[in-house]
Amino acid sequence: MTLALQTIGLDKHFGGLHVTRSLSLNIEAGARHALIGPNGAGKTTVINLLTGVLKPDAGRILLEGQDISTMPVHRRVLSGLSRTFQINQLYADLTPLETIGLAVSERSGHGGDWWRRMGTRADINGEIAENLARFHLLDVMNEPTGRLPYGKQRLLEIAVAIATKPRVLLLDEPAAGVPESERHDILAVVANLPRDVTVLLIEHDMDLVFSFADRISVLVSGALLVEGPPAEVARDPQVKAVYLGEDAHA
Structure with missing residues (x-):
């Protein structure tokens, strides 16, 4: 088993509040892995620890075997x-063309003059067009x-994340707040994300x-309750009791 992302004994406190409790996760390369749990379980805190927004009080984070626990x-x-974020972090005045162009240019080391590169580099223009489509x-x-x-804003945020060419992508509630009439595109895009990208949802x-x-x-009170294939998790009596409900996906 090749691991794309791993946490080992990850702990985080906010004062007297213990948010994650010796959390160990193993995300296999190429996986479509979901982290679920009731409100307040610590899911977004885990994402913030993984990405460096928060520093762990104990434990380690490994990205493809490399310890990134203290990396900015x-x-x-x-x-x-x-x-991606629960609430999008986009530039309201930029267009999708400009936003994706900025992300692609920044990744390729030309973020300082991205508006010029967009018009002169065929490779950058081609990548922008591919992501827009x-x-x-x-x-x-x-x-x-x-x-x-x-x-469309949620789609753009996922597009920006993909434009950075990640090997591991963390999707924090990509469908949150999206009206029912617009959810189909979100679901389709998530389902068709590149298979060489490991996804934690x-x-x-x-x-x-x-x-x-x-x-x-399944995360409950900052600790791992159950982990396994979807059918197995859906049948688990602990999961039914604390989160899914007795009839969910039975």
Whole structure:
């Protein structure tokens, strides 16, 4: 088994609040792995620890075997770890064309003059066009992001994450707040993410989780309750009791 991402005994406190408790996760390379749990279970804290937004009080984080526990956020991105957010972190005045162009240019070392590179580099232009098409953004590519429907904004955030060429992608509730009429594109994009990218998904929508994941970890009060294939997790009596409900995916 080749591990893309691993935590070993990960602990985090906020004062007297113990948010993660000796958490050990093993995310296999190429996996579609979901991290679920009730509100307050510590899921987003785990993502913030993995990406360097928060520092662990104890434990280690390994990215493809490399200890990144003390590595700053930008170095983790350059090392192949990218994420999306529960609430998008986009530039409202930039268009999707400009936003993806900035991400591609920054990754290739030309972020300082990205507006020039977009017009002169065929490789950059081709990658931008490919991402706009893959994420269903061609029809709005010249619209200011702040004016886009929320579903399109969520698609753009995933597109930006993919533009960094991650080997591990953390999706923090990609369908959160998206109206039902716009959810189809989100679900389709998540399902069709590149297979050479390992994905760790945090999501409350169980239909999305069970249709996407090949392995599920259930977090309760910052500790790992159950981990296994979706069918096995769905049948587990502890999971039914604390999260899914007795009838969920029986």
